[in-house]
Amino acid sequence: MPASYAYLGPEGTFTEVALRTLPEAATRELVPYVSVQSALDAVRAGEAEAAFVPIENSVEGGITTTLDELVAGEPLTIYREVLLSITFALLVRPGTKLTDIKTVSAHPAAQPQVRNWLRKHLPDAVWESAASNADAARLVQEGRYDAAFAGEFAAARYGLQALETGIHDAENAQTRFVLVGRPARPAAPTGADKTSVVLWQRDDHPGALRDLLGEFATRGINLMLLQSRPTGAGIGNYCFCIDAEGHVSDRRMAEALMGLKRICLQVRFLGSYPRADITPAEARPTPPGTSDEEFMAAADWVTRCEDGRF
Numbered sequence: 001m002p003a004s005y006a007y008l009g010p011e012g013t014f015t016e017v018a019l020r021t022l023p024e025a026a027t028r029e030l031v032p033y034v035s036v037q038s039a040l041d042a043v044r045a046g047e048a049e050a051a052f053v054p055i056e057n058s059v060e061g062g063i064t065t066t067l068d069e070l071v072a073g074e075p076l077t078i079y080r081e082v083l084l085s086i087t088f089a090l091l092v093r094p095g096t097k098l099t100d101i102k103t104v105s106a107h108p109a110a111q112p113q114v115r116n117w118l119r120k121h122l123p124d125a126v127w128e129s130a131a132s133n134a135d136a137a138r139l140v141q142e143g144r145y146d147a148a149f150a151g152e153f154a155a156a157r158y159g160l161q162a163l164e165t166g167i168h169d170a171e172n173a174q175t176r177f178v179l180v181g182r183p184a185r186p187a188a189p190t191g192a193d194k195t196s197v198v199l200w201q202r203d204d205h206p207g208a209l210r211d212l213l214g215e216f217a218t219r220g221i222n223l224m225l226l227q228s229r230p231t232g233a234g235i236g237n238y239c240f241c242i243d244a245e246g247h248v249s250d251r252r253m254a255e256a257l258m259g260l261k262r263i264c265l266q267v268r269f270l271g272s273y274p275r276a277d278i279t280p281a282e283a284r285p286t287p288p289g290t291s292d293e294e295f296m297a298a299a300d301w302v303t304r305c306e307d308g309r310f
Ligand SMILES: O=C(O)C(=O)Cc1ccccc1
Pocket: 008, 012, 013, 014, 015, 016, 054, 057, 086, 107, 109, 110, 131, 132, 133, 134, 175
């Protein structure tokens, strides 16, 4: 198994900064790829042990390229997640003034995070999407665009200057990144875990989504992300990406997944992994009636009923 992690590059992305916070990254070769797709394909092809990519931000929600890759194609599993607070710097070639800027570039997920700043300071600048924020910085260095929104740390790497720093429309904007690998046994539960799944409903009927969500609700499972993605089969056809609190080895989660498996057309398990937002000590208490012990005692009781020992 190659000891390398692929990540959304080039060097100097927020993705790289987030990846370096994982202790296991210190023992791996970190290899930049030009896109989320190519980083994930490197894992599928066996070129990399895992890939590290952005998946969600607190301003705009899911990063659709990543979600769509996990929804379709050869199955992959989320091993870990990292949260990173994001503020942008406006990077320019040395000497550029604000009034010189006609084109600005960044990853599409950056745009909703700097929209108001742009409207106020550069209302006439043309937005050009780049494969990542660091790629935008590289394109500014090459002279293709006048300015890039990227991490301030990317300036030195690309010979640029930060004309402005601390740019963010929303306070405390965070981006969530995931380490994704080939399907493998999930890490043991920590007491503060998350389970990600994709659900395809069997048929269209009133309350279809409520039926899916009910499998979690009746077992006391809190949801952390619900994002619909088009299946590609026409207007109105969606699958649902869901993050739920808990681990597949928790009885209530296992039972919820069994319920979904029975009523859905398809369920794709994307992994159970430790939550980055809280520690196990901060995890919400298990709602009454949904602990492993209570599920097991109930199963025991049914067995005794079947045996006539109630
Ligand atoms: O990692 C990067 O630099 C990216 O381009 C992805 C991204 C986009 C917006 C905010 C954080 C990360």
